Amino acid sequence: MGRAVRQSLAAVLLASLLRAADAAAQGCAMCGTALGANGARTRAFQWSILFLMAVPYVLAGGFAGWLYLAARRRRAAARAAAGFATDYKESLS
Amino acid sequence: MTTLAVAPTRRRRPPLVVEPQGPVVSNARLAAALIIAGESMLFAGLVGMYLVFRLSTETWPPPELPRLPVLVTALNSIVLFASVVPMHRALQAVRRGRLVVATRLAGLTGLLGLLFLAVQGFEWVRLVRHGLTLQKGQYGGAFYVLIGCHALHVLVAVLWVAAVTVLAERRRFSAERHDGFEMCTIFWYFVAALWAGLFPLVYLY
Numbered sequence: 001m002g003r004a005v006r007q008s009l010a011a012v013l014l015a016s017l018l019r020a021a022d023a024a025a026q027g028c029a030m031c032g033t034a035l036g037a038n039g040a041r042t043r044a045f046q047w048s049i050l051f052l053m054a055v056p057y058v059l060a061g062g063f064a065g066w067l068y069l070a071a072r073r074r075r076a077a078a079r080a081a082a083g084f085a086t087d088y089k090e091s092l093s
Numbered sequence: 094m095t096t097l098a099v100a101p102t103r104r105r106r107p108p109l110v111v112e113p114q115g116p117v118v119s120n121a122r123l124a125a126a127l128i129i130a131g132e133s134m135l136f137a138g139l140v141g142m143y144l145v146f147r148l149s150t151e152t153w154p155p156p157e158l159p160r161l162p163v164l165v166t167a168l169n170s171i172v173l174f175a176s177v178v179p180m181h182r183a184l185q186a187v188r189r190g191r192l193v194v195a196t197r198l199a200g201l202t203g204l205l206g207l208l209f210l211a212v213q214g215f216e217w218v219r220l221v222r223h224g225l226t227l228q229k230g231q232y233g234g235a236f237y238v239l240i241g242c243h244a245l246h247v248l249v250a251v252l253w254v255a256a257v258t259v260l261a262e263r264r265r266f267s268a269e270r271h272d273g274f275e276m277c278t279i280f281w282y283f284v285a286a287l288w289a290g291l292f293p294l295v296y297l298y
Contacts, residue, residue, distance in 0.1 A: 044148030048141040055137040059130050066126070071117045078113035 121272035125279040132246070136287060139239045140294065146231040147298070154232050159223040161236070162216050163296050169212045170292050173247070176205035177285045180254070184278045190268035192261050199258040199274075202281065206251040213244055236295065243284070243291055250284045253277045 035042040118126075147153055154160065183198035217237075227237045257277045260266060266274050 039149075040151070041145075041149040044145045047148055048144040051144060052137055052141045055134065059133055063126060063130065067117060074113045074117060 119272065121276050122279070125276045129279065129283050132283065136242070136291075139242060140291075143235045143239050143294065146235045150231070155230065157224075158229060158232055159220060159225050161296050162219070165212065165216060166292065166296055169209055169216075170288060172205055172212070173209045173285055173288055176202050176209070177282060179205070180278050180281045184271075184275060187261065187266050187271045187274050188268060192264055192266060195266075195274070196258055196261045199254055199261060203251050203254040203258060206247055206254065206281075210244060210247055210251065213240075239291065240295060243287060246284050246287070250277075250281050253280060 035045055179198040180202040183195045183202065186192070186195035186198060225233050225236070227233055254277060257266075257274050261274065
């Protein structure tokens with residue numbers, strides 16, 4: 001992908017994010033106003049929002065941890081195989 | 094005149110640098126992880142919906158609606174969790190190239206999954222007869238959508254297990270080539286792990 005195309009895509013993405021900021025803030029304010037101060041429904045929404053916020057982080061963390069462990073296991077297996085090959089050559093000489 | 098004997102020095106070998114070849118995870122495993130991540134977000138949305146209904150209501154379930162069958166579903170949960178064992182052993186058998194054993198174990202897994210679905214369906218029919226339907230407010234709607242979505246996933250997993258069982262019987266897998274079987278096993282783990290979260294949330298909380 002060319003540099004100009006990448007820069008154009010980044011500019012479009014940034015512009016769309018800036019454009020969406022107002023609407024998102026308005027949504028949060030409306031939710032807070034409509035639900036009231038400290039009712040059961042407000043607390044229910046708060047717990048639900050916290051849960052939904054946590055899930056992507058848990059998934060991303062789990063995915064990163066899985067990749068890290070897979071890479072470590074693969075490197076250990078490669079080293080063990082190389083060590084075995086070296087020992088085998090030495091035993092022959 | 095004295096001569097000094099010099100011991101022959103052994104030439105030291107340079108340290109061995111081992112760089113493993115190929116990708117860290119296979120494409121099949123990566124695809125399975127992406128599918129599970131997407132499905133997890135779907136269920137996260139449904140659980141979020143359930144939490145809003147559950148926490149904003151004082152009496153749950155509503156007094157006029159029937160209670161959920163906790164004991165039968167707990168026993169049924171044991172069936173689903175137990176089905177993970179033959180599926181795991183089937184994957185181990187495929188990795189060793191023992192396809193006959195893998196076929197039997199995968200078939201057993203599929204049967205346990207079918208038993209789970211049959212008991213769930215039977216209990217649903219009883220609940221509907223006692224008046225708990227999808228239209229019975231937030232309780233009925235949340236229960237059937239959340240648990241029904243999981244049952245649909247178990248059904249898909251059972252069909253997938255049936256497909257890989259047939260393929261294993263036809264010797265389409267081997268010790269070196271078994272990505273499809275592995276993906277199916279990962280999906281089976283996922284539906285069982287999902288139930289470990291859903292059962293306490295919906296039936297016990």
